[in-house]
Amino acid sequence: MYPRICFHIITIFPEYFQSALNCGQLKKAIDKQLVQFVFINPRDFARDKHKTVDDRPYGGGAGMVMMLEPLDLALSCVPEQSRKILLSPRGRIFSQTLARDLAKETNLVLICGRYEGIDARVEQLHNLESISVGDYVLNGGECAALNVIEAVLRFIPGFMSKKDSFEQDSFSNGLLEHAHYTRPEVYKKYKIPEVLSSGNHAQIAKWRRTNALETTFKYRPELLLNTTLTEDDRSFLASLPQKHVGKNLYLALLHFPVLDKFKKISTTSLTNLDIHDISRVSTTYGLGGYFLVTPLKDQQNLAQRLLVHWTKGPSASLNPDRAKALRHTKVVSNLEEVEQSIEQKTGQKPVVVATSAKQGQVAPVKIRGLLERKPVLLVFGTGYGLAPEVLKKADLVLQPIGYCRKYNHLSVRSAVAIIIDRILSEFW
Numbered sequence: 001m002y003p004r005i006c007f008h009i010i011t012i013f014p015e016y017f018q019s020a021l022n023c024g025q026l027k028k029a030i031d032k033q034l035v036q037f038v039f040i041n042p043r044d045f046a047r048d049k050h051k052t053v054d055d056r057p058y059g060g061g062a063g064m065v066m067m068l069e070p071l072d073l074a075l076s077c078v079p080e081q082s083r084k085i086l087l088s089p090r091g092r093i094f095s096q097t098l099a100r101d102l103a104k105e106t107n108l109v110l111i112c113g114r115y116e117g118i119d120a121r122v123e124q125l126h127n128l129e130s131i132s133v134g135d136y137v138l139n140g141g142e143c144a145a146l147n148v149i150e151a152v153l154r155f156i157p158g159f160m161s162k163k164d165s166f167e168q169d170s171f172s173n174g175l176l177e178h179a180h181y182t183r184p185e186v187y188k189k190y191k192i193p194e195v196l197s198s199g200n201h202a203q204i205a206k207w208r209r210t211n212a213l214e215t216t217f218k219y220r221p222e223l224l225l226n227t228t229l230t231e232d233d234r235s236f237l238a239s240l241p242q243k244h245v246g247k248n249l250y251l252a253l254l255h256f257p258v259l260d261k262f263k264k265i266s267t268t269s270l271t272n273l274d275i276h277d278i279s280r281v282s283t284t285y286g287l288g289g290y291f292l293v294t295p296l297k298d299q300q301n302l303a304q305r306l307l308v309h310w311t312k313g314p315s316a317s318l319n320p321d322r323a324k325a326l327r328h329t330k331v332v333s334n335l336e337e338v339e340q341s342i343e344q345k346t347g348q349k350p351v352v353v354a355t356s357a358k359q360g361q362v363a364p365v366k367i368r369g370l371l372e373r374k375p376v377l378l379v380f381g382t383g384y385g386l387a388p389e390v391l392k393k394a395d396l397v398l399q400p401i402g403y404c405r406k407y408n409h410l411s412v413r414s415a416v417a418i419i420i421d422r423i424l425s426e427f428w
């Protein structure tokens with residue numbers, strides 16, 4: 001019988017793998033000839049009597065680099081059709097999806113780096129694919145290779161006993177797995193969920209699904225963004241208590257002082273779409289409030305009339321959703337008034353975060369962190385953006401959307417929607 005998959009491991013430490021391959025399911029799989037391991041040591045291809053495989057880096061700096069030739073010669077020993085993987089912190093992050101894909105191969109080559117890594121030309125010479133096991137640095141690729149081996153083998157038919165189907169594993173269906181319990185039914189004061197000993201398979205399946213959804217929501221909510229969910233799943237998730245850090249976030253849309261197209265300080269007029277669309281975004285994400293800031297009395301009156309029309313008049317009963325959104329919107333004369341209003345409501349001065357298409361360094365994730373502890377006021381400009389004095393006075397300036405792109409001229413309402421989602425996402 002031919003092994004279903006063969007791992008060709010290029011390493012200067014083949015002994016690293018010995019205990020892992022000599023116990024449990026891995027040993028059984030080798031004994032059953034389901035899997036084969038071939039070790040190739042670059043030292044065997046070194047030219048000097050010391051078997052040197054590392055050298056100093058060009059350009060100077062600390063550490064050594066794995067030399068090109070011993071790795072090139074080691075790689076010339078593997079079957080031509082193999083998929084060749086370099087374990088590297090700068091690779092694509094390893095995942096259950098990638099493990100499932102690699103399990104389709106017959107020959108997988110795993111190259112384990114050491115020192116500061118390998119001479120970069122090996123990657124070009126052998127068209128290597130890089131995989132990282134996470135955003136941290138290990139001493140060498142061996143430990144990472146073992147991760148890949150175990151995760152891949154779980155997809156090889158015959159590796160797992162029938163009852164341990166990988167289909168129920170965490171990540172296989174885009175969710176973390178449900179909790180498990182075994183005997184005894186009660187330990188100290190802790191009982192197992194009653195349904196699990198009921199013998200009702202439909203109820204057990206339902207419990208497992210909702211438990212998996214709840215666990216994923218609690219620990220890895222971002223996974224839910226890429227998972228296919230049924231209507232029942234979605235209504236269950238909507239019933240869970242939300243963290244609501246969004247209520248600490250406030251928005252101000254400034255109509256003065258802003259720049260005009262000649263870069264002069266000016267005052268802009270209200271835009272109906274900005275009033276409606278930004279109110280709707282604020283309400284969807286559960287923000288603390290949305291302030292329309294204009295010093296012009298007639299513009300303030302106009303905004304008030306509009307808000308009353310939608311929140312109190314016949315339109316409110318005809319379109320209650322819109323009324324709900326616009327009820328969170330307030331009209332004020334200047335930014336100081338906004339800050340005072342937030343301080344009165346929360347008892348804390350808000351951190352003022354200005355926005356710009358051109359400047360700013362603070363990442364949205366930092367704002368997300370601040371919201372756990374204090375109110376944050378995000379300030380957006382109309383016209384050609386906030387006046388320099390507003391940017392200067394702000395505590396922080398947020399990193400622009402599309403700063404890596406040649407064009408990033410968004411309408412303010414689009415920018416608000418994107419920024420709010422980057423800070424709060426669907427599940428935060």
Ligand SMILES: C[S@@+](CC[C@H](N)C(=O)[O-])C[C@H]1O[C@@H](n2cnc3c(N)ncnc32)[C@H](O)[C@@H]1O
Nearest residue numbers: 087088089113116117132133137138140141144
């Ligand atoms: C000390 S590390 C080199 C780290 C490198 N100087 C850097 O900062 O990116 C030595 C080797 O360990 C392996 N390694 C370290 N961290 C890894 C990770 N997160 N995923 C996969 N391989 C890793 C790679 O093979 C790497 O060449």
